[in-house]
Amino acid sequence: MMPRPARLRPLVLWPLLALLLQAQGPVRDLPPSPANIYGPLFEAVQEAQVFPDGKTFADAVPREDPAAILAAYAREKPRDKVALAAFVRRYFSVRGESAGRPPLRAHIRDLWPVLGRAPFAATPGSSALGLDHGYVVPGDRFQEIYYWDSYFTMLGLKADGQGPLIEAMLANFVALVERYGHIPNGTRSYYLSRSQPPFLALMMDLSEDRDPALARRRLAALVREHDFWMTGASCLDGGGACAHVVRMPDGSLLNRYWDARETPRDESWREDRETAAKAAPRAPTLVQRDLRAAAESGWDFSSRWLADPMRLETIRTTAIVPVDLNSLLWIGETRIARRAEALGDQATARRFAAMANRRKAAIDRYLWVPGERRFADWDRVAQTPTAARTAASLFPLFAGHASADQARAVAATTRAMLIGEGGLRTTNIRSGQQWDAPNGWAPLQWIAVEGLGRYGEQALAKEIARRWIATVARTYRETGKLLEKYDVEDRRPGGGGEYPTQDGFGWTNGVTAAMLDRWPDLTPRVDAAP
Incomplete structure (x- = not known):
């Protein structure tokens, strides 16, 4: 019988393989492996x-x-x-x-049913305010309508052809004004003592319903909401402020954020008590009112409202006349005048047009800082513009009441101070609060893009949109989520504040969809059609 040589043959091949490798050159000439490339990281x-x-x-x-x-x-x-x-x-x-994850734009469309809610009646003992029509929530811990969030969410609904849902949400907001005299911060009983940045007039611009009876009802709601913001005009005293109204040095009236209550917020009761305790000997009621007023601003919390940017207990929101609020009220006044004129109500049209003109003059006199090329908030105690450089400076451009020279100056300041790698910074101060650097927020990206574009700064507007979309897309690739806020320095999820970063997220979905609808060429490469 013949022997079986095959078993030993592989052992003999190893020296031959080594000789072949030597003949081809040393190992260092081979392509580097990940361990070689990434060294300490690997x-x-x-x-x-x-x-x-x-x-x-x-x-x-x-x-x-x-x-x-x-x-x-x-x-x-x-x-x-x-x-x-x-x-x-x-x-x-x-x-x-990331296998099987839908493209970003498709994911946003898929989220509307997830974030949508059906009408419901209030339950006795519950904080939820009943609503008669369907609506969209921001997501995660925010399971109710929020006022200013909803405008930016509705931009995405508009881009995705969700007109009936826009009309339903508008019906809810008009009904809230009719029921309470204003739109609360959110649809919870503990939010009824304050509102949020007034976007109702801009929401109505998104509607395609031209029914005359509905137009009259909506105009009445806008007028009543304006009355809510101006109620303090009837009780101004020597202090120069009452409720939401502030008398400026020349006697003109502008507005501030304010809350009718001075107790700790129900939703942050422990945190507010602790913050107020740190502010002694200042009265806790004053601190708590200022915390509530900052919540009404939507910028809760930011160095914008703080005497010491690093200490929340130095909050003084009610001492500040904010540029964003006054620009939004100017929008409301001009829209009321326009709607009233269309309905033949000339007296109302003239009254609100005059209010808008007076407000614009006061903004130009007190909130424009020409030497610093920016719009600013006004400190009514110090009687001077505040030093805070914030994205709120872009609201006059968004509203359309800035002059061409003002807009060019604000664009230059924005380019120099507020543009991060991943989008528009909220401020340039790192305080640890969520409405400060390095965070960027969807609504402020849209305010900037719309405002800059309105004044011919299209290249800068598109660049902000490009950076923002890239940040949102990158985080979506990594996590499968759209988030409430982002770190626009390092292009990752944002942080800071009194609660974790939230997933969902209504206004991020809406703004991103609207930007991609305007600039399809900014669609992230992994999402692009082959």
Whole structure:
């Protein structure tokens, strides 16, 4: 019988393979492996067992140039497993984590039914205010209508052909004004003592319903809401302010944020009591009113309202005349005048046109700082514009009452001070509060894009939109979520504030959809049609 030589033959091949490799050159001439390319980052990820299978990171695909990733790693220095995992998902596409995820634009369309709610009757003992029509919520912890959020959500509904839902939400808002005299911060009983930035007139601009009876009802709601904001004009005293109204040094009237209550907020009761206690000897009721007023502004919380940017207990919202609120009230006054004229009510049209003219003159006199090329808030105690550089400076452009010279100046200041890698910064102060750097918020991106575009600054407007969409898309690729706010410095989920960053998210969905509807060429590359 012949012997079986095949078993020993593979053992003999190894020396031959080594000789062949030597003939082709040393190992250092082979393409580098991930361990060679990423060095300390690779070692840290594998040592921390960020992924159960070490092959996962070895097979990950970089989203940016490796040198840029290593520079970011050296800069950010993520130390623990959680930080490393977040870093890797931000800079690498990891097998299995985004498979089957729909394109961003399709995902937004899919979210409207998820965030939509049916009408309901109030339950005795519950804080929820009943609503007669369907509506959309922001998402996550916010399971009720929020006033100014809804305008930006409705932009996306408009882009996605959801006209009936826009009409339903408008019907709810008009009914809230008829029931309570104003639109509350949100549809909870504990929000009824305050409103939010007044966007109702702009919401009505999105409607396509031209029924004359409905037009009269909506005009009445706008007038009644305006009355809510101006009620304090009848009780002004030597202090120069009452409720939402402030008398300026020349006797003209502008507005501030305010809340009818001075107790801790129900939804942040413990936090408000703790903040007020830190402010002693200042009366807790004063601090609590200012916390509530900041909640009415939507900017809760921001160095914009603080005497010391690093200390929330120094909040003084009611001492400040904000430029954004007064621009929105100017919009409301001009829309009321226009709607009244269309309905043949000339007396109302003339009255509100005159109010709008007086408001514009006061804004130009007190809230425009020509030497600093910006619109500002006014400190009614110090009788001077505040030093805060914020995205609120773009509201006069959004409203359309800025002059061409003012708009050019604000655009230059925005370009120099407020543009981050991932979009428009809220402010340029890092206070730890959520409405400060490095955070960017969807509504302010839209205010900037619309305002700059209105005055011919299309290139800057589109650049802000491009950076914002890239930030939203990047985080969506990494997490599968659209978020309430983003860090526009490092293009990742935002942070700070008194609650975790929320998922959903109504106004981010709406603004992103509206931007992509306007500029389809900004569609993220992974979403683009082949």
